[in-house]
Amino acid sequence: MSAFKPLVFSGVQPTGNLHLGNYLGAIRKFVALQADNDCIYCVVDLHAITAQLVHEDMRGQIRSIAAAFIAAGIDPKKHIVFNQSAVPQHAELAWIFNCVARIGWMERMTQFKDKTGGKNAEQVSLGLLAYPSLMAADILVYRATHVPVGDDQKQHLELTRDIAQKFNIDFGSHIRKAGTGVDIVVGEEPVHAYFPMVEPLIGGPAPRVMSLRDGTKKMSKSDASDLSRINLTDDADTISKKIRKAKTDPDALPGEVEGLKGRPEAENLVGIYAALSDKSKAEILAEFGGQQFSVFKPALVDLAVNVLSPITDEMRRLMDDTSHIDAILRDGGERARARAEKTMKEVRDIIGFVQ
Numbered sequence: 001m002s003a004f005k006p007l008v009f010s011g012v013q014p015t016g017n018l019h020l021g022n023y024l025g026a027i028r029k030f031v032a033l034q035a036d037n038d039c040i041y042c043v044v045d046l047h048a049i050t051a052q053l054v055h056e057d058m059r060g061q062i063r064s065i066a067a068a069f070i071a072a073g074i075d076p077k078k079h080i081v082f083n084q085s086a087v088p089q090h091a092e093l094a095w096i097f098n099c100v101a102r103i104g105w106m107e108r109m110t111q112f113k114d115k116t117g118g119k120n121a122e123q124v125s126l127g128l129l130a131y132p133s134l135m136a137a138d139i140l141v142y143r144a145t146h147v148p149v150g151d152d153q154k155q156h157l158e159l160t161r162d163i164a165q166k167f168n169i170d171f172g173s174h175i176r177k178a179g180t181g182v183d184i185v186v187g188e189e190p191v192h193a194y195f196p197m198v199e200p201l202i203g204g205p206a207p208r209v210m211s212l213r214d215g216t217k218k219m220s221k222s223d224a225s226d227l228s229r230i231n232l233t234d235d236a237d238t239i240s241k242k243i244r245k246a247k248t249d250p251d252a253l254p255g256e257v258e259g260l261k262g263r264p265e266a267e268n269l270v271g272i273y274a275a276l277s278d279k280s281k282a283e284i285l286a287e288f289g290g291q292q293f294s295v296f297k298p299a300l301v302d303l304a305v306n307v308l309s310p311i312t313d314e315m316r317r318l319m320d321d322t323s324h325i326d327a328i329l330r331d332g333g334e335r336a337r338a339r340a341e342k343t344m345k346e347v348r349d350i351i352g353f354v355q
Helices: 020-033 058-072 089-100 103-107 110-116 126-140 151-170 172-178 236-245 264-277 281-288 293-320 323-351
Strands: 008-012 039-043 080-083 146-148 182-186 189-193 199-201
Touching (some): 008 126, 020 039, 020 058, 020 146, 020 264, 020 293, 039 323, 058 080, 080 323, 089 151, 089 323, 110 126, 110 151, 126 151, 151 189, 172 323, 236 293, 264 293
Parallel strands (some): 008 039, 008 146
């Protein structure tokens, strides 16, 4: 192999209802990427048990994410859609990466520190500490070269690169002997690598969608108030109700983007409108600047319903008879396993396991 074949990988956890932020920040980008890339999209159900071990409807959650992928426009025949636990090679490579990575690397992860609150670390699962190595395995078991990420995942992608680099250097002579490596340059250092140095895909609109009840907090599946988010399963009436009740301030919309500073709720709603319409915030303010939210919110309702209703309707159709989703996941799992096992056979050979 003279170069790593370009491949996009990404995954979504089956925890809670998918919302507008998930769609604008991730799933819509997944759909766009499939036009020019070989893509693998995964429902990462193994990750879902790191913070919460027991789920009442894990199968339903997995199917819901898969339904959202398909309803949004991902083509499971041209690309691969599957659930992570159906491909045991993810967990196998994660164990190897547990031995490659250092504990200090994991303890420095911002999300780990946030979730443990800097204390009670002894009370959280080992999975929560080690899950970035599983994330690295998710990507590298397919030798993926690109991952669409948001700002909150950049650190994990850097860790994936660190793990890949350490494996490549530690097993450099083994990789060369196996004949499965690629000559690359990391910084200014030439490396004969088995795993690619995965690159983030950050381009595109992908706004940071905030809570409808508090413009300083990210829209979240786990927020206690359902009014804080627009779920992809919400019907038109519910979307309308949530947008009309969304927190705002008493001032009219400004005519320029600079005027949104210090107005988080206004900025959030304008950002949502811009993303849904594929326009810039400046274009939206050129249209609505000087007008009150009593004018802007109904326009946002119409736009949101127009964009999201077809996805919601298709998700509901798919969830009414899950046999089609299950067939897609089975087919995707079989194709993903074939790719992953090729990688693992080569990794076992590089390490020196008897096969």
